[in-house]
Amino acid sequence: CSSKLALSQVHPMWQEPLAIPGGDRQSPVDIVVRKSIFDPQLRPLKVQYDPRTCQQIWNNGYSFLVEYDDTTDKSTLKGGPLEDQFRLCQFHFHWGENNAWGSEHSIDRRLYPAELHLVHWNSDKYSLFEEAVMEENGLAVIGVFLKIGKRHEGLQKLVDALPAVRHKDSVVEFTKFNPACLLPENIDDYWTYAGSLTTPPLTEAVTWVVMKQHIEVSHDQLAVFRSLLFTSAEEQEQRSMVNNFRVQQALKGRTVRSSFS
Numbered sequence: 001c002s003s004k005l006a007l008s009q010v011h012p013m014w015q016e017p018l019a020i021p022g023g024d025r026q027s028p029v030d031i032v033v034r035k036s037i038f039d040p041q042l043r044p045l046k047v048q049y050d051p052r053t054c055q056q057i058w059n060n061g062y063s064f065l066v067e068y069d070d071t072t073d074k075s076t077l078k079g080g081p082l083e084d085q086f087r088l089c090q091f092h093f094h095w096g097e098n099n100a101w102g103s104e105h106s107i108d109r110r111l112y113p114a115e116l117h118l119v120h121w122n123s124d125k126y127s128l129f130e131e132a133v134m135e136e137n138g139l140a141v142i143g144v145f146l147k148i149g150k151r152h153e154g155l156q157k158l159v160d161a162l163p164a165v166r167h168k169d170s171v172v173e174f175t176k177f178n179p180a181c182l183l184p185e186n187i188d189d190y191w192t193y194a195g196s197l198t199t200p201p202l203t204e205a206v207t208w209v210v211m212k213q214h215i216e217v218s219h220d221q222l223a224v225f226r227s228l229l230f231t232s233a234e235e236q237e238q239r240s241m242v243n244n245f246r247v248q249q250a251l252k253g254r255t256v257r258s259s260f261s
């Protein structure tokens with residue numbers, strides 16, 4: 001997909017803009033479980049991904065994006081809190097320099113070593129990701145926490161391709177990958193709230209769906225994420241791609257709903 005959002009070229013932990021115009025629904029946030037409200041009207045998520053739409057992996061200097069062909073409605077997300085149909089555009093991760101932190105969201109302040117984001121845009125209302133990214137009902141992002149444990153067999157194909165995109169701006173062909181293999185067994189239990197992108201342009205366009213159940217990956221698999229670089233091959237100083245998460249933002253009165261009681 002063409003999620004080639006121009007990330008600020010400042011230090012990879014790009015300078016937080018002083019204030020987002022009217023920023024009252026920024027992400028990520030801490031999810032306080034006992035303050036979340038069970039909403040029985042929340043339906044199960046309907047995920048339909050076609051591995052044939054998988055195209056490439058791109059190191060954009062902040063994370064690595066696995067990009068999908070989003071020119072047709074082949075890989076879609078609907079249901080859950082969503083009224084419309086959304087198209088999968090890309091997925092990426094955020095992670096830490098060690099296993100103590102790395103996720104963007106937290107659950108009762110508990111951080112995970114990494115967090116997967118599956119990024120979708122509203123194809124019922126808009127015709128391009130770039131258009132949807134500016135609209136309040138434009139995007140839906142599924143967040144899945146990663147925990148260190150047993151090796152994730154489905155992730156290994158992606159891990160094996162990462163050395164080819166070690167440097168910023170590198171791209172490698174990557175096909176026939178179904179990201180549904182990265183979802184936890186149970187996708188019916190989630191939290192949802194109105195938020196924003198966590199990297200520039202930070203637009204308040206995202207319906208977040210944060211999975212209650214985490215997935216497990218091995219220490220060695222996550223170590224390969226940390227072997228990536230923020231810097232391009234030409235740059236003198238090589239900087240490891242770690243801690244590429246945004247600081248948590250104030251809830252500002254928002255309600256976080258849960259699909260489970």
Ligand SMILES: NS(=O)(=O)c1nccs1
Pocket residue numbers: 003005117119141196197198199200201
């Ligand atoms: N981290 S995120 O999923 O909110 C995102 N930022 C820019 C494009 S997708």
Ligand SMILES: [Zn+2]
Pocket residue numbers: 092093094117198
């Ligand atoms: Zn993200």
